[in-house]
Amino acid sequence: MNAARQGGCACGAVRYELKSAPFDAGWCHCRICRLTSGAPAMVFASVPAGDLVFTAGADKVRRFKSSDFGHRLFCGECGTPFAMQVDHQPETIDFSVATLDEPDTVEPGFHIFYASKVAWFETADELPRHAEFRRDTRGLGGTKPTH
Ligand SMILES: [Zn+2]
Ligand SMILES: [Zn+2]
Numbered sequence: 038m039n040a041a042r043q044g045g046c047a048c049g050a051v052r053y054e055l056k057s058a059p060f061d062a063g064w065c066h067c068r069i070c071r072l073t074s075g076a077p078a079m080v081f082a083s084v085p086a087g088d089l090v091f092t093a094g095a096d097k098v099r100r101f102k103s104s105d106f107g108h109r110l111f112c113g114e115c116g117t118p119f120a121m122q123v124d125h126q127p128e129t130i131d132f133s134v135a136t137l138d139e140p141d142t143v144e145p146g147f148h149i150f151y152a153s154k155v156a157w158f159e160t161a162d163e164l165p166r167h168a169e170f171r172r173d174t175r176g177l178g179g180t181k182p183t184h
Contacts, residue, residue, distance in 0.1 A: 041139045046115050046117035059132070066152075066153050085128050094114075110122070
């Protein structure tokens with residue numbers, strides 16, 4: 038078992054494992070991330086859709102429609118937000134890096150929805166800061182979903 042690729046929720050009911058190395062790790066400062074996490078921002082990374090496997094408590098995982106283009110997955114027992122599925126990126130799933138057992142192993146490489154950032158929250162990095170989505174976001178095809 039690769040400890041760096043396992044994670045879970047606060048109450049321990051749900052555990053997951055990543056079957057491949059995460060990519061596209063980045064901060065998101067959007068309001069939906071704030072509401073679902075109760076924190077000023079979240080860090081997500083992606084794996085192919087089938088590569089996030091729930092190894093315990095899969096029946097406890099709940100999902101809700103968090104925007105007109107996506108769903109969020111969370112522990113139905115304790116509320117820990119695990120992941121996000123975006124309609125225009127069906128081939129991947131974005132998971133919350135902070136829920137990994139060893140989150141130090143996945144470093145964010147950019148910020149999105151920086152224009153929505155909480156004024157008093159800033160991270161000490163020189164990473165690219167995008168006002169909304171990155172210009173090259175997979176699946177957008179030049180359009181911009183509402184949020
Ligand atoms: Zn839980
Ligand atoms: Zn967000």
